[in-house]
Amino acid sequence: MNPSQPPRPARLAVGVVGAGRVGPALARALQQAGHRPVAVSGVSDTSVRRAARMLPDVPLVPPAQVLELADLVLLTVPDDALPSLVEGLAETGAIRPGQLLVHTSGRYGNAVLDPARRAGALPLALHPAMTFTGTEVDVQRLAGCSFGVTAPDELRLAAEALVIEMGGEPEWIAEENRPLYHAALALGANHLVTLVAQSMELLAEAGVEHPDRMLGPLLGAALDNALRSGDAALTGPVARGDAGTVAAHVSELRRHAPAAVAGYLAMARATADRALAHGLLKPELAEDLLGVLADTESDGGDQ
Numbered sequence: 124m125n126p127s128q129p130p131r132p133a134r135l136a137v138g139v140v141g142a143g144r145v146g147p148a149l150a151r152a153l154q155q156a157g158h159r160p161v162a163v164s165g166v167s168d169t170s171v172r173r174a175a176r177m178l179p180d181v182p183l184v185p186p187a188q189v190l191e192l193a194d195l196v197l198l199t200v201p202d203d204a205l206p207s208l209v210e211g212l213a214e215t216g217a218i219r220p221g222q223l224l225v226h227t228s229g230r231y232g233n234a235v236l237d238p239a240r241r242a243g244a245l246p247l248a249l250h251p252a253m254t255f256t257g258t259e260v261d262v263q264r265l266a267g268c269s270f271g272v273t274a275p276d277e278l279r280l281a282a283e284a285l286v287i288e289m290g291g292e293p294e295w296i297a298e299e300n301r302p303l304y305h306a307a308l309a310l311g312a313n314h315l316v317t318l319v320a321q322s323m324e325l326l327a328e329a330g331v332e333h334p335d336r337m338l339g340p341l342l343g344a345a346l347d348n349a350l351r352s353g354d355a356a357l358t359g360p361v362a363r364g365d366a367g368t369v370a371a372h373v374s375e376l377r378r379h380a381p382a383a384v385a386g387y388l389a390m391a392r393a394t395a396d397r398a399l400a401h402g403l404l405k406p407e408l409a410e411d412l413l414g415v416l417a418d419t420e421s422d423g424g425d426q
Contacts, residue, residue, distance in 0.1 A: 364408025
């Protein structure tokens with residue numbers, strides 16, 4: 124074994140509590156690494172069907188029975204449900220000492236697992252920085268995916284080894300930084316989906332037959348440039364200070380997509396601030412541009 128790599132964990136019986144989009148995909152990835160899914164829990168019809176499709180022949184059982192059967196338990200429930208789930212499992216005595224308990228929430232670190240730790244569990248926070256579809260493609264996308272890892276020092280090697288076995292790249296996130304880390308990912312990924320969907324709708328209304336084909340190369344290049352160069356990649360009328368063009372944009376959006384105006388104005392102001400701070404936007408043009416953005420905001424405030 125390469126001495127620079129963390130040791131491979133022993134082959135583990137894996138259980139999933141919460142058969143949403145994430146849990147079955149991670150279980151499949153662990154299965155491909157030699158671990159053995161033994162139980163999964165799910166409530167909705169969609170979760171049950173997903174579990175049957177992604178983890179065939181793995182029994183669907185209540186959460187307490189998942190913990191009874193598994194050495195490694197993936198808690199893949201919504202963020203808001205995680206604290207009460209952990210407390211409930213600890214209070215009912217479902218947790219076994221020495222059991223690896225892994226949650227995949229981006230928001231939380233290790234502290235949310237304190238009730239389980241007091242019951243003897245080994246707590247790990249492993250959050251895949253990836254959007255999931257609930258299909259087989261998710262397992263493939265884990266290759267090279269960064270995971271936000273938070274764990275006690277004595278479990279750090281085990282946490283990193285599990286991430287690597289799933290095909291991911293571990294990134295250590297301090298407990299106190301988990302909320303900021305998660306906010307950053309939501310800002311970049313979740314809001315991007317909204318922006319792209321709005322853009323496709325507007326292109327369709329403008330008569331573009333295949334908005335996805337038009338946007339694909341453009342957005343791919345913009346993303347690549349942004350990841351490589353940061354603010355230096357800013358282009359477009361806001362970064363250039365084309366106040367008249369921006370005013371025309373807002374006017375058209377008010378006519379055709381009034382719900383998109385507030386988002387456009389907010390992003391235009393943020394873009395202008397960053398372009399100005401990085402010397403891309405000339406101060407004399409910035410004054411006119413910000414004036415237009417202020418005027419258009421006040422003009423539409425009662426609409």
